[in-house]
Ligand SMILES: Nc1ncnc2c1ncn2[C@@H]1O[C@H](COP(=O)(O)OP(=O)(O)O)[C@@H](O)[C@H]1O
């Protein structure tokens with residue numbers, strides 16, 4: 111007899127029905143795409159969904175952006191509930207710490223914050239910035255980070271920024287349980303966005319690129335493809 115994996119809904123409209131109801135809990139996912147494909151919006155909606163269910167969330171940014179700065183943009187979306195910040199959802203800026211280029215210190219910081227807050231949902235956005243700071247240390251950092259995350263009862267979304275045309279950051283895809291690609295394509299003069307679940311352990315997921323839209327109300331929305 112097979113026992114179903116415990117799952118939590120991603121909160122991304124249209125995605126959960128593609129992945130048997132949600133992300134395996136616990137697990138580590140990579141959401142990869144070029145600039146403007148919706149990675150940050152995906153991460154924020156994932157945390158807001160959790161908060162609305164009484165789950166706590168931890169959002170690490172690598173960009174040296176204070177909370178107010180991020181909220182100034184994010185609050186344009188109707189799904190962002192500002193009241194959740196500093197309550198259900200904690201925002202941590204790792205930008206300054208990154209500049210010290212000490213990856214053990216960075217891992218300790220992440221681990222300490224998780225231990226302190228005990229979130230069910232974690233976002234690190236974008237994880238690829240760490241690669242720019244660490245170079246040779248990046249691979250061991252990723253290995254240790256994903257091991258660390260697997261010790262916690264949480265689903266983690268790592269976002270990966272790629273150059274346009276590059277499918278996904280290869281080093282990260284080995285280490286994670288799931289890979290979701292966000293992409294943009296020029297089609298008859300219009301830029302169309304897509305989402306593809308490339309892999310998800312233990313999950314019979316819908317294959318192939320699915321059209322996506324970003325709305326003010328719900329953020330990233332996966333549209334039903336027409337057959
Ligand atoms: N209020 C909004 N309504 C609809 N779409 C929006 C809104 N704000 C941003 N977007 C879309 O979302 C995109 C930004 O997504 P974002 O999550 O920041 O991408 P990434 O993190 O991958 O760079 C913008 O380029 C724009 O197309």
Ligand SMILES: [Mg+2]
Pocket residue numbers: 149150151235
């Ligand atoms: Mg972003």
